[in-house]
Amino acid sequence: MNFGLYREMLRIAPIRRVLLIGMIARFPHSAAGVLLTLHVVNTMDRGYAAAGAVAAVVTIGIAVGAPWRGRRVDTVGLRRALIPSVIAEAVIWSLAPHASFEWLLVLALVGGVFTLPVFSVVRQSLGVLATGEQRRTAFALDSIATELIFMMGPALGAVIATRSSVIGLTAVGLSSALAGLLLIWFNPPTRTPEAANSVTAADEQAAAAAAAVAVAPANVQEAPMELTGAGLPDGPQNLFGRLRNGLAGNFGWVTTSVAVVFAVSVGAGLLLSSTDVGIVALVEAGGNASEVGIVFVAWCAASAVGGILYGAMNRRISPMLLLLAMGVLTMPMAFATGTLSLALLSIPPGLLCAPVLSSASERVADLVSEERRGEAMGWYGSSMTAGTALGAPVAGLAIDVIGPWSGFLMAGGAASLLVLVTLTVRHFVRRPVPAA
Template sequence: MNFSVYRDLLAIVPVRRVLLVGMLARFPHAAAGVLLTLHVVLTLDKGYAAAGVVAALVTIGIAVGAPWRGRRVDNVGLRKALIPSVISEAVIWSVAPHVSYEWLLVLALIGGLFTLPVFSVVRQSLGVLAKGDKRRTAFTLDSIGTEVVFMGGPAVGAVLATSVSTAVGLTLVGICTAGAGLFLMWFNPPTRSESPEATEHDVEAATAAVVSSAPAHLGEPAAELTEAAGAAVEAEGQSGGLLARAAAGFSWLTVSVAVVFVVAAGAGLLLASSDVGIVALVESSGNPGQLGIVFAVWCFASLVGGLVYGAMKRRVSPMLLLLAMAVLTLPMSLATDTVSLALLSIPGGLLCAPVLSAASERVADLVPEERRGEAMGWYGSALTTGTAIGAPLAGMAIDVVGPWAGFAFAGTAAALMVLLTLGIRAVVNARRTLV
């Protein structure tokens, strides 16, 4: 391990600035999860399954919206792409706390659809600013910053919900997130090494140079080939060209990238289910104000694990990291109070940041830079899809069995996802070997 890599990376001003902006922009939504759960359970007097449905709709909206917003960043730039998010964050979360449960479901879906894409933007920018092994350290630092935010965000959310009101808390989330979006637009971190226009100009210039330097007798055949290629492209456009272009648009989606997306979905399921389980167990003990203690310990463990992983000189498979985290989450079901839950959250928490860092690094390595914004959007969609599945199912288990069932479901489901994916990949590789 080499911990000096952190000092070297933080000495780069743009990297340091992106990490700081990412922390500030994430803080409001770090409090939103607890606020939404307590708003449904305490203010609207619904169960944890109902709260899980709201969380699921938010994450479904994020999963649907993240890819096209990532593509918008690729195509029109960060500032224009963020305008819808800034407006919707301020409006929707100021209205949502004052409507019925049924309307809250609708607003939760729309709010998720236009959520500020902090995760994908920050990771995309770090992928541009950091190269090689520095990229692992940069993603780890971002995960560590996220853990610091989630050490304080849920605690602030719990205090606002229990001491003031969930309505005030959710309104502040919307206003602060919109403000963070405006700050991100002002800072405008780089998402590409160079503009598409510059790249196109360079290609045209290089082509012109080659043509101008070619022997004269090659001119006519080259012209004929160009004309023939144009005719072929036109013919393709008339017969199935749209399907071909659509397939080409996803040429970056290889089997290896798909496996990373499975890891992201499993991590989302595991974290969301554990999140609901923590809220349910602490609230059932009659001390919802102590939620911040458990989240602080859980996130601090992730911070420590992230520091160690970022200093490592070799990478570890995100699939194996997720499997270990799932197994280590199961003992949280044995907790009986706030203190025991906080202590039992440490082993699994140590692997949280490493899982997300390893998966993000893998996506950045596998996907070309010009499609990385869209790929990070799909990565975020996979993560939030897992969250959308995990939150309501864990809520149902908690309502039927008890708070401990949330952790049992989380660890078991995530572990089964990993084992099933590894089994499918082994069968595919075996068939390729036979062929």
């Protein structure tokens, strides 16, 4: 390990700035999960399954919106892409705490779609500012910074929720909007100057080609029809060919290796959201809701330590193996008997949290070209939120039916099973087909 890598990385002013902006922008939503859960359970007097449903709707919205938001950053630039998010964050989360449960679900979905894309923007910018082996350290630093925020955010959210979850959720929306304005002001780079210039040139060529086609209809009519069907009306075959070509052009960057990383992201989201709900439920069941911050501090501090160690390593570890180990180590949290024992049992899986996310982000940055990296990071975030959407309600249902301890067994077992299934599928996809 070489801990001097961190000193070298933090000497780079743009990287320091991006990390600081990321911490500030992530803080509001780090408290939102606990605030929403306790708002539904305590203020609205609903169960944990209902709270999990709200969390699932939010994450479904994020999963739908993240690729679109990432693609907008790629095509129109960061500042224009963030304006809708700034407006939506301020309006929706100011209305949500005053809505009925049914309208809360609707607002949560819309709010998720327009959530400030902090994760993808910060990771995309770090992918530009750091290259090669530097990316491991840069992404590890971002994971460490994120864990520091999540040590404070949920604890603060729990304290505020015991007093007024309405004020807390409103504060989340307004502070998220301010964070978006801060991102617009600093405008961190999401593309190298060379790539930006090449995209501009490509756009000019495409515009010229479109203009040439538009002004030559007579020539097209006079030309003989080819048997390939290029000049035929839009029949089923032509439509299928266009659809196939369009999908190949839009998703040609999705290789088997990229799909495996997305599977890791799904498993990580499922594991983290289920563990999150399980921690709140177990501490709440003991009548000590205000102590939930103790567990989150231990869990996130362990993740920060794990991120520091991983970022200083000179070799890469497969994100699949890291996720498998994290899933297995999460299951013993079911045997906790109180806040202190739960905090201690959260340390082993917590040590692997930041390394899982750092390793997966590094793989995306390495596998996807720069001009599509914003979209790729958006899909990576969508995969994680899809896992979160699946994990939160299932864990909440298990907690309501069986007990708080069951959420940890479900979380660890499901994530481990997903890894094993993905590894099996990858083995058969990569296995050479025998000659006939």
